Amino acid sequence: MxxxxxxxxxxxxSHLCSELINCGDEVICYDNLEDGQIQNIQHxxxxxxxxxxxxxxxxxxxxxxxxxxxxVIYHLAGKADIVPSVNNxxxxxxxxxxxxxxxxxxxxxxxIKRVVYAASSSCYGLVDEYPTTxxxxxxxxxxxxxxxxxxxxxxxxxxxxxxxxxNSLRLFNVYGxxxxxxxAYGSVMGVFLAQKLASKKFTVVGSGxxxxxxxxxGDVAKAFMKAGKCKKFGEIIxxxxxxxxxxxxxxxxxxxxxxxxxxxxxxxxxxxxGDSTKAKEILGxxxxxxxxxxxxxxxxxxxxxxxxxxxxxxxxKKETESWFKLLxxxx
Numbered sequence: 001m002x003x004x005x006x007x008x009x010x011x012x013x014s015h016l017c018s019e020l021i022n023c024g025d026e027v028i029c030y031d032n033l034e035d036g037q038i039q040n041i042q043h044x045x046x047x048x049x050x051x052x053x054x055x056x057x058x059x060x061x062x063x064x065x066x067x068x069x070x071x072v073i074y075h076l077a078g079k080a081d082i083v084p085s086v087n088n089x090x091x092x093x094x095x096x097x098x099x100x101x102x103x104x105x106x107x108x109x110x111x112i113k114r115v116v117y118a119a120s121s122s123c124y125g126l127v128d129e130y131p132t133t134x135x136x137x138x139x140x141x142x143x144x145x146x147x148x149x150x151x152x153x154x155x156x157x158x159x160x161x162x163x164x165x166x167n168s169l170r171l172f173n174v175y176g177x178x179x180x181x182x183x184a185y186g187s188v189m190g191v192f193l194a195q196k197l198a199s200k201k202f203t204v205v206g207s208g209x210x211x212x213x214x215x216x217x218g219d220v221a222k223a224f225m226k227a228g229k230c231k232k233f234g235e236i237i238x239x240x241x242x243x244x245x246x247x248x249x250x251x252x253x254x255x256x257x258x259x260x261x262x263x264x265x266x267x268x269x270x271x272x273x274g275d276s277t278k279a280k281e282i283l284g285x286x287x288x289x290x291x292x293x294x295x296x297x298x299x300x301x302x303x304x305x306x307x308x309x310x311x312x313x314x315x316x317k318k319e320t321e322s323w324f325k326l327l328x329x330x331x
Contacts, residue, residue, distance in 0.1 A: 002026045003228070004070045006057055006103060007077030009033060011179045012118065012171075014040035015221040016074060021049050023225065030066055031077065032056040040178050057099035063106040070110065072228045075103045075155070076118040078148065080180075082267075085144035086322050092147045100151030104158040104166075114165040115155060116227045121172045121213075121238065121274060123149040126267070131275035134170070134236045141267035142327065156234065165233035169223060172240040172274045176217030176294060177301045188212075188247060193298065194308035196256040203313050204247055206264035211244035213272045216289035216297075226283040240274025241287040253295045262313050265320060266327040 003020055007013040008029030014037070020027050021044065029041060029052045044050040055062040057077045067073060078096045079085065085092045100117070107115050123146075124132050125139030140146040152168045159166030175189045192202050223239045251259060279285045289297075311319075 001071040002028070002069060003072045003074060004028045004030055004067050005074045005076060006030045007075075007118075009037050009041045009052075010035070010076060011037075011040070011176075012174060012217055012220055013074075013076045014178055015176070015217050016076070016224050017041060017044060017050065019221045019225055021047060025049070027051070028053060028066060028070065030055060030057075030063070035180055037178075037180070057102055058094060060102045060106065063102050064109055067106045067110050067112060070112050072114045072116065073103060073107055073112055074116045074118075074224055074228060075100065078118070078151070080144065082142050082144050083319055083323055085147070086142055086326055089143040092143050096144075096147035097150045097154065101154050104155050104164065107164055108158065108162050112164070114228060114233065115159070116224055117152055117155050117166065117168045118224075119152040119168045119170045119236070120145060120148040121170045121240070121272060123152070123170065126269050130271060131240075131242050131273045132238070133275040134238055134278060142323075152236070156236070159234060167227040167230070167233055168236045169227055169239045170236060170274070171220060172213040172215050172238065172272055174217055174220050175214050175298070177298060177304060178217070188250070189298070190305065190308060191311050192250070192254055192256065193302060193305040194310045196254055197302060197306055197308075198310040199257050200310060200312070201258040201260040202251050202254070202256050203262050203311065203316055204251065204259050205262055205268070208248035208251065208259070208261070209246055210268075210270045211246045211273070213240045213242070213244045213274050214291055214294070215239060215241055215287055216294040219287045219289050223279065223283060223285045226285050230283055232282050235278070235282055237278045237282060238274040238276055239279060239285075240276045242274060242276050243291070244271060244273045245291045249291075250295065253292060254299070260313055262316060265323060267323075
C-alpha cells in the first residue's frame with residue numbers, strides 16, 4: 001500500500017515507517033522536524049519506498065497535496081508533554097485539534113478510506129478502574145490530554161459521517177530507542193537516561209512506588225500496522241501490556257547513581273494499567289517485549305541520549321511551577 005505517516009520522523013513514527021517499509025509498503029513521511037529528529041529517519045532517506053516531506057499539519061494545502069492516492073493515513077503528529085500544554089494551551093489546541101481536523105479533511109477530500117490515530121491514555125485521568133477499559137469514564141487533567149481527546153473525537157465523528165474507516169489507538173506509556181532528547185521536561189525514561197549518562201541521581205517523583213503501563217515502541221509500531229489493515233473500524237483500542245511496572249523497578253534496571261526524591265505532582269495517577277482485551281480481539285495484537293528486555297534495548301543504545309538535557313531537581317521544580325499552581329488547586 002501507499003501510506004502517509006504524519007509525525008513520521010518522531011519517536012513512534014520513525015519506528016512505524018521502518019516497519020511499514022519492511023512489509024513492502026510505500027511510505028510518505030510527513031513531519032515538520034520541530035524537535036530536530038532528522039537522525040531518526042536517516043537510515044530510510046535513500047530507500048526507494050520512502051519519501052520525506054518537511055511540513056506541518058497546520059498547512060492544509062500541503063497535507064492535501066501530500067496525501068493524493070494514499071491508501072492509509074497514520075496520524076501520529078502532535079504536541080506532547082504536560083508542562084508546555086499548561087503554559088501554552090492555544091498551541092496545543094492548534095496542533096492537536098485543528099491539525100487533526102486538517103488530516104481528516106484531507107482524507108475526506110482525497111477519498112482516503114482509512115485513518116489510524118495516535119490517541120493518548122491520559123484522557124482517562126485519575127481513574128479507579130484497573131485494568132482500565134476503553135469504556136471507562138474520561139477525565140482529562142491537563143490541556144495535552146484534553147486536546148488529544150478532542151482530536152480523537154473529531155476523527156471518529158468525521159469517520160462516522162463521511163464513511164472514513166477510523167481506528168484510534170489510546171497509547172499507554174510508550175518507551176524505547178529514539179524517544180525525544182530535547183525540548184520540555186517530559187517522559188521519565190528520557191530524564192533518567194540523561195541523568196545516568198551524566199552520573200547524576202535519578203529524580204524520582206513521590207515514593208517511586210507508582211506504576212506505569214510501559215509499552216515498548218516496536219510493539220506499538222506493530223499495533224499501528226495491524227490497525228491500518230484490520231477489518232474492523234470506528235474502534236477505540238487501548239495499546240497496553242496490562243502488566244505495569246513501578247518507577248523503583250525501572251531505577252533498579254537502569255542501575256544509576258542513586259536517587260533523589262521530588263514532590264508528587266497533582267493530576268498524575270498512582271497507577272496506569274490498560275486492559276488490552278480489545279487489542280487482542282480486534283487487532284490480534286499483544287505486547288511481545290518484556291519490560292526487562294525493552295530497558296536493556298534502550299541501554300544498548302544509550303549514547304543516543306548523550307546530548308540530552310540533564311534535569312536537576314531545582315530545574316524540574318521551576319519548570320513545573322505552573323503545573324502545581326493550576327492543577328494543585330483541584331486536589
